[in-house]
């Protein structure tokens with residue numbers, strides 16, 4: 832068993848010109864890459880085994896991150912099932928001069944712990960401690976039900 836804070840991740844990046852489109856705002860794929868990396872590190876810290884991305888849902892971009900912005904990517908374990916866990920990821924854009932911060936993006940990643948042959952193995956149970964962690968845990972259970980139904984339909 833592990834607490835949420837034992838595996839929580841906060842990554843910091845800065846947006847370089849090569850990460851942006853002709854409007855000077857970041858490519859969605861770059862944000863998704865950072866989110867996937869933050870979520871994977873969180874999964875590794877929680878399980879201390881290899882983990883793979885099984886699915887990503889409710890990925891949204893609320894705010895266009897610009898060249899030169901400082902970007903914080905936060906990831907934490909919301910819920911653990913048997914061999915899978917939901918990791919919530921939030922992205923914030925910070926203006927380097929004013930310090931103003933905007934919530935730019937968020938998504939729910941499902942990661943599966945695997946052995947050396949890529950076979951799913953049990954994940955340690957997560958212990959939600961704070962009010963927010965307990966709320967995220969409850970909400971993640973509901974999302975898991977929907978996800979499992981969607982998986983059934985698509986396979």
Ligand SMILES: CC(C)(COP(=O)(O)OP(=O)(O)OC[C@H]1O[C@@H](n2cnc3c(N)ncnc32)[C@H](O)[C@@H]1OP(=O)(O)O)[C@@H](O)C(=O)NCCC(=O)NCCS
Nearest residue numbers: 883884885886912913914915916941943945949951978982
């Ligand atoms: C993820 C993977 C290990 C699942 O293997 P599997 O043989 O389908 O295993 P199972 O059906 O036993 O599912 C294992 C767990 O994954 C979950 N899972 C599998 N596919 C899922 C999906 N699309 N969305 C959410 N959860 C999923 C299952 O619910 C189960 O969780 P639980 O044990 O906590 O209930 C396998 O599909 C895989 O290796 N995929 C490729 C992963 C990868 O390369 N990712 C990089 C991104 S391109």
